[in-house]
Amino acid sequence: MKVTIYPRNLDNGSIQVNPYIKDFVSALEQEGIVVANPPHKNPLFSLIGRKTDSDAYIFHWLENVPDYKYGMLQTLAALWLFITIKFNRKRIIWFLHNKQPHVVRHQWAKKLLTHLLISKSDLIVTHATEGVAVIRNRCRDAESKTLFLHHPTKNRMPAQVPNAQTTDTDLLIWGNISRYKGVAEFIRFANEHSLKLKIKVIGKCSSADLFEELKQQANPYISIENRSIRFDELGKEIQKTRYVLVPYAAESVLSSGILMDSLSFGARVIGPNIGSFRDYANEPLLCVHTFDSFSEIASIANHAARHANPDDYRLFLEKHSWKEFGKEFHYQLQKLTQQ
Known part of the structure; x- marks a missing residue:
């Protein structure tokens, strides 16, 4: 064929x-x-x-x-x-x-x-x-x-998954950063509402203006790195992170490579209540949580009851x-x- x-x-x-x-x-x-x-x-x-x-x-x-x-x-x-x-x-x-x-x-x-x-x-x-x-x-x-x-997707999980208590970042946002992804809007929201969450952004901005807008929002809780991240480094970052956050706007997104690549490292994910995020929030093998507005994210990060089971993740990753x-x-x- x-x-x-x-x-x-x-x-x-x-x-x-x-x-x-x-x-x-x-x-x-x-x-x-x-x-x-x-x-x-x-x-x-x-x-x-x-x-x-x-x-x-x-x-x-x-x-x-x-x-x-x-x-x-x-x-x-x-x-x-x-x-x-x-x-x-x-x-x-x-x-x-x-x-x-x-x-x-x-x-x-x-x-x-x-x-x-x-x-x-x-x-x-x-x-x-x-x-x-x-x-x-x-x-x-x-x-x-x-x-x-x-x-x-792929199975990129480490042989030993560190305990959640060893994490030093609450929310990791990674990947190429474009306007439609809602990163600038969420970072501005986090500052305006004084979210006491340690947020790290690592991603290549689509324009100098977008990076400048993000950089102005940086503070002791929020760090901004305007660069691409290799998968070997991403795996280490995820091990030190409580949740990967995908703050996409809902107008255009259905499925997400960022979601699937994050899951491939065993990440717990918070994303919008749309498309494949909603699908996998209902998947018992995974720890995916969804939000309808930015105001729900801090509560999810601080009170989510479901924890990632490495064996369940490996089963899901091999199945798909x-x-x-x-x-x-x-x-x-x-x-x-x-x-």
Whole structure:
């Protein structure tokens, strides 16, 4: 079986390659699936003119292309690619990662691409049960071709998990920091309400203005580090932290790589009452708590009764590993292409 996957960025140092896509490709290849298109510096343009001999075309975040360089030209390329694939009667699979694109520019182009992805895809995959409802609300006929699959992850837990009493940070916020993630709003809230919580932010800010805004909020309780964090360091930070906090705004988020990577280290997580956060707050093997407003976070951090059981976490992580995801997705792919 052969598939084409978008986007496959070339790792040339100038573009940070999404580890989700690298893991996704690896999981499929372990199942014997051939990925036809190699990584490329122009992952969408490179598909134009290629032979349409793949059994299926798999798209992630295609609805975001209007925001990229040559965005309108890329939008036209995406439309042409859609027409070519459908003309050749190949299968299209779309992964719905977000309720809507995080950036609010180019709405008409994004709505057009999203409409095509919903109406013309043969299979829609979402990593949050709320994603099925999102599709149902937009196009009831598309619900029957929408499938929930858990966001795959890895087991990065240490052999020995330290006792919670050894922690020196109450809330750790990590990962690339963009406006939509709500970090600046939460830090400002923490200062205005004098939260007596030790908060550490480690993440590369998307702009100098955003970093300056965060830096002005730093105090003895709040530290800000404008840098990316490697996974080996992240594991150590999580061991010294009571909770990882994901203060995302609810408007666009469904599933979260930050959530899954935090869980992979055995972290206890506090996140918004949406998408996969809500799913895993109801998962008895995990310690995930949700909030509807920032005012609930301190109470959760200080009074949450449920504690992380390392053995339960390991069971969850193995059950939802990339290897297991590859097996399930391969099965769904075979069903689709045999129809």
